[in-house]
Amino acid sequence: xxxxxxxxxxxxxxxxxxxxxxxxxxxxxxxxxxxxxxxxxxxxxxxxxxxxxxxxxxxxxxxxxxxxxxxxxxxxxxxxxxxxxxxxxxxxxxxxxxxxxxxxxxxxxxxxxxxxxxxxxxxxxxxxxxxx
Amino acid sequence: xxxxxxxxxxxxxxxxxxxxxxxxxxxxxxxxxxxxxxxxxxxxxxxxxxxxxxxxxxxxxxxxxxxxxxxxxxxxxxxxxxxxxxxxxxxxxxxxxxxxxxxxxxxxxxxxxxxxxxxxxxxxxxxxxxxxxxxxxxxxxxxxxxxxxxxxxxxxxxxxxxxxxxxxxxxxxxxxxxxxxxxxxxxxxxxxxxxxxxxxxxxxxxxxxxxxxxxxxxxxxxxxxxxxxxxxxxxxxxxxxxxxxxxxxxxxxxxxxxxxxxxxxxxxxxxxxxxxxxxxxxxxxxxxxxxxxxxxxxxxxxxxxxxxxxxxxxxxxxxxxxxxxxxxxxxxxxxxxxxxxxxxxxxxx
Numbered sequence: 001x002x003x004x005x006x007x008x009x010x011x012x013x014x015x016x017x018x019x020x021x022x023x024x025x026x027x028x029x030x031x032x033x034x035x036x037x038x039x040x041x042x043x044x045x046x047x048x049x050x051x052x053x054x055x056x057x058x059x060x061x062x063x064x065x066x067x068x069x070x071x072x073x074x075x076x077x078x079x080x081x082x083x084x085x086x087x088x089x090x091x092x093x094x095x096x097x098x099x100x101x102x103x104x105x106x107x108x109x110x111x112x113x114x115x116x117x118x119x120x121x122x123x124x125x126x127x128x129x130x131x132x
Numbered sequence: 133x134x135x136x137x138x139x140x141x142x143x144x145x146x147x148x149x150x151x152x153x154x155x156x157x158x159x160x161x162x163x164x165x166x167x168x169x170x171x172x173x174x175x176x177x178x179x180x181x182x183x184x185x186x187x188x189x190x191x192x193x194x195x196x197x198x199x200x201x202x203x204x205x206x207x208x209x210x211x212x213x214x215x216x217x218x219x220x221x222x223x224x225x226x227x228x229x230x231x232x233x234x235x236x237x238x239x240x241x242x243x244x245x246x247x248x249x250x251x252x253x254x255x256x257x258x259x260x261x262x263x264x265x266x267x268x269x270x271x272x273x274x275x276x277x278x279x280x281x282x283x284x285x286x287x288x289x290x291x292x293x294x295x296x297x298x299x300x301x302x303x304x305x306x307x308x309x310x311x312x313x314x315x316x317x318x319x320x321x322x323x324x325x326x327x328x329x330x331x332x333x334x335x336x337x338x339x340x341x342x343x344x345x346x347x348x349x350x351x352x353x354x355x356x357x358x359x360x361x362x363x364x365x366x367x368x369x370x371x372x373x374x375x376x377x378x379x380x381x382x383x384x385x386x387x388x389x390x391x392x393x394x395x396x397x398x399x400x401x402x403x404x405x406x407x408x409x410x411x412x413x414x415x416x417x418x419x420x421x422x423x424x425x426x427x428x429x430x431x432x433x434x435x436x437x438x439x440x441x442x443x444x445x446x447x448x449x450x451x452x453x454x455x456x457x458x459x460x461x462x463x464x465x466x467x468x469x470x471x472x473x474x475x476x477x478x479x480x481x
Contacts, residue, residue, distance in 0.1 A: 005445070012177045012444045022181040 032109040037092045039110040040085055042128045043103060049129060050104035053080040057096035057105060065089035066096060083125040087113055144255065147248040155232055155252055162435075163397040164194035170439050177443040201393075204386040209292060212383065216290035221384070221391035224283025227276040228398035234269040235405050236334050238415045238424035250415070250424060251331060269330035270318055273406055274311070277361060280399060281307040284363075284370060284380045287392070291383035299379025302450065303370035306360055309457035310367075314357035316465035317350040320472040321410050334414030344411040349468050351411040353461050355434075358407060360457070362399040364438055366445040367453060404434035 023030055032038070043050045053070035065088075071081030096105050115121055135142050168183065168190065175182025183190030208217060238250030240263065247256045254265035266272055281303055288300015321343050325333045337343060344351040360367035371379030381392045408414060408430040417426030448456070 008444045009440060012440060015179055016173070016176045018179055020176065020181045021179050022184075024181075024184060 032111070036109050036111070037094045037107045039087075039108050039113060040090075040096070040123070040128055041106050041108050042083065042125065043106060044129060049080065049083070049125065050102050051080040051083060052102055052104070053078050053083075054101060056099040056101065060095045060099040062093060062095065063089045063091045065091075080125065083128065085123045085128065087121040087123055088118065140255070141246075143246045147243075147246070148252070151248070151250070151252050155237065156229065159229065159232060159398060159401060160394075162401055163394050164198065166397045166401065166435060167197065167393070168194050169435070170442070173436065173439045174443045177440070198390070201390040202387060206388070207383075207385045209383050211292045213290040213292065216286050217383075218388070220283050220287035220290055221388045221395070222283070223286055224280055224395040225391045225398070227279040227283075228395045228402055231273050231276045231402045232405065234266045234272050234330055235402075235409055236265070236331050236414055237405075237427045238422065249331070254331060263331050265329055265331040267327070267329045270322060270328045270333070270410070273330075273402075274315060274318070277399075277402075278307060278311055280362075280395065283392075283395065287384065288380040291380070293383050295377045295382045296380050299370040299376050299382070302376075303363060303380060306363070306367065306369060306453060306457075309454060310357040310360040310461070313457060313461035313465050314354055314361060316462070316469055317347075317354035317357065318410060320347050320350045320465070320468050323469070323472045323476055330409050330414075334409055334416065337413040338416050340413065340416075342411060342413040344413075347411070347468070347472070349464065351407075353465055353468075354411065355407055355437075357457075357461060358403040359438065359441065360453070362396065362403050364396075364400060365442040366448050368447060369450055369453060400435060400438055401431065404431045404438065407434055 051068075053068055055068055055070075058064070058066040058068050065086040067082065067084040067086075068080050069082035070078055073079050092107070094107055097107055113121075137145060171193070172182040172190070183193040186192040186196045208214060233253045234251065236249070236251035236254070240247050240249045240256060242248075247258060249256045249263045249265070251263075251265055253269075254263055256263050284303040285300040288296045288298070288303070291297070321333065322328055324343065324346060325336045327333060327336075333343075359365075363370050369379075370376075371381065376382070381389055384392060405427075408427060412430045412434075413426075415423035415427035417423070417429075
C-alpha cells in the first residue's frame, strides 16, 4: 500500500523538473506545420484571380459557406464576379482546396481570425486575394 | 527600563508587540505567497508554467488576486441567516492565526541586555534565566484547531444552501474523526517529553533527537490527520468541486470568500509549524544559521510536501475517509500510545 503512494510522489516530483509544454501565446508564436488549414486565399496569375467560377467549391462545401457568382470579362472568359466565404460558417475542412481544378484557392497558415462584428467575418474576393 | 507595568518591565511589552507584529505579518505574507507557490509548484508538476503574467514570473499574482477579491461584489443570499453568514469567515480565520501564539519560532535573542524568547506567549525571567511559556501549549493548539471547524459548519448552515450544508456537515464529521487520531498521536509525544509546554518539547529535541525519529508512526499519522483536519487534498471533501460545487463557501463572494481562502492557507501553515515543533525539532538545526531560519526552512518544506501531495493524490471517497480515520489511524495510534507507555514505564527507567 505504501509503495504505490511513494511511486506517485516520485512521478510528480520528476515532472517538476521537465520543461513545461506551455506556449506563452501572444509573445511566443506557435510553430505552424505545413498543411495547416487556416484562412483561405485566392491565387493570382497574370494579375487576376485564377478562379474560373466553376462552382465546384460551393458544391463540395459541407458548411455551405462559399458564395460564387460568375461573370464574363472582356476576353469573354468566365470569372468569379463575386467570391465570398462566410468564416463564421466555415469548418476549415479544406474540401474547397481539394475540389478546385485550377489551383485557385488555397489555405494559409493564418489562424488569428478574430473580428469585432459579424459583417467582418464575410471575406469578400478582395480580402481573399493573394497579397503580393 | 525598570518601570514595571503589572509587575513586568516595559521592554516585555515592547518585545511582545514586536513579536506579534513580526509573526503576524510574516504569516500573512506566507499565506499570500503560499497560494502563488501552490499554483507554481502544481503547475510545474503538471508540466505547465503556472502564473507568468503579473510581474516577473507572476510574482505579483497574490496581490492582484487580493485586489480583485477586495473589489468584488458582496453577495448575501436573501434567505441566508445574515449574522451567522457574516460571522462565519471570521470564526474560520481567527483560530487559524492565533495558534501561532504558542509556537516557538527561534532561540532566545538578546537586544540591549534584554533577552526575548522567540515565542509570542512566553516570558524570559531575566534573573532566573529561564523561559516561561503557556504550560498547556499543545492543548491550546488542539483547542484552536477544533475551533476552526465552527466557522465552516456555521458557514454551511447560514448559507441556506444544500451544497453548503453538506460541505459543512462533512467537515464536522471529518474533523471529529481525525481530531481523535491526531490527539492520540500527540499524546505519544508528550508521554516522552512529560510536558505540554511547546518550549520544553522543542528543548527536548535539541541535537537532532527529533520526535519524528522516536515516534515515526505518530509523526506520519499526525501529519496525515492534520491534512484531513485542514481539509486539504486528498481529504478536501468539504469542498469537493465535483459533487458539492464549492462546499461550504459556495455562497460566499468577495472578501468573505477571501477570508476562507486565507484561513485554509493559514491553517496549512499552522499545521506545518505544529508538526515542525512537535516532531522535527522546532527551531533546532546546525548552529551556523540562526534558529528561526531552520524553523522557517522546516515549515516551508512541510508546506511544499502538502502541495506535492495535492499534486499527486486524488480525493478520498467519503466512506474511505471515515474508514481510514476510525478503523486504521485510531487503532494504530492507540497501539502506539500503549507501546510508548510500556517503553516509558518499563524499559527507559
